[in-house]
Amino acid sequence: MSFPPAIFIMGPTASGKSRIALDIAAHFPVEIISVDSAQVFRLMNIGTAKPDQTTLSRIPHHLIDVIDPDQHYSAAEFRRSALTLMHEIIGRNKIPILVGGTMLYFRALQEGLSVLPSANPQLRHKLENMAEELGWPAMHQKLIELDPETAARIKPTDSQRIQRALEVCHLTQQPMSQVLKAPRLTDFPFEAISIALTPSDRSQLHRRIAERFDDMMDGGLIEELVSILRQFPSLTPEAPSMRCVGYRQAYLYLNDQINMMQLRDMGIAATRQLAKRQLTWLRSMNNERLQEFDCLSPNLSIQVRSFLQQRLHAQST
Incomplete structure (x- = not known):
């Protein structure tokens, strides 16, 4: 029995995952599922690099703006929602494409989770x-x-x-x-076509990260957080939403714990650490079917499209 395909686009922050996903959506019948533990929060748009409203109205996206910033969202909740959405997308004769950098979610989706009790x-x-x-x-x-x-x-x-x-x-x-040592629930009735976007030059990825963080600051990250805290005054630095890179540093700045220069330096350093952890996760997956592409390649989109055409054609024959 063959399973329907699901495309995975994985990689560190600033590797261009969203751009590649949108390019794929322009050439293949897909719907996008976000695999991002920060984009699930409503109102947190600038610091999570969410797609703009024009893009969201043009191409179906899922698991964005799921909960308020004072709420919690688990890997188990992601797995349940993602599997349901994937079945629905297949039912619409389209291909689910899962895009993001929360590697724990990708692993939970494919390998399952231990049966832990719900939050009390x-x-x-x-x-x-x-x-x-x-x-x-x-x-x-x-x-x-x-x-x-x-x-x-x-x-x-x-x-x-x-x-x-x-x-x-x-x-x-x-x-x-x-x-956690008990048997996991591992049902995953899809054929994953896994793509990893990784940098051939780590320093170039670091440059992208710095530029991206500066763009977020210029785009109003601090003002966005001020608005969020006004609506959710009970938020603390320990809240999952405030632990997101960028927001954590902006929170410290608003509470006069760091200055603007420190905010930038700490935000970029934290993003680089995040990218390092994401690359470590990718290496630990040790998946023979994981197709790796240089995210710095000038013809990356063409390479990815060609690979997908071959894989999808092979699977359909």
């Missing part, structure tokens, strides 16, 4: 109150006592991951590291 608002509120009184390093110490294996992989200041690990421990009455 009451327990989370209790943990947050404890953390406010004791501090997150002390909460990390509690995690060491309950689940040393998981604690060893989490920094004492990583409030989001500490909270989730403690939550799972309390809800399941066993260490999260043990829960």
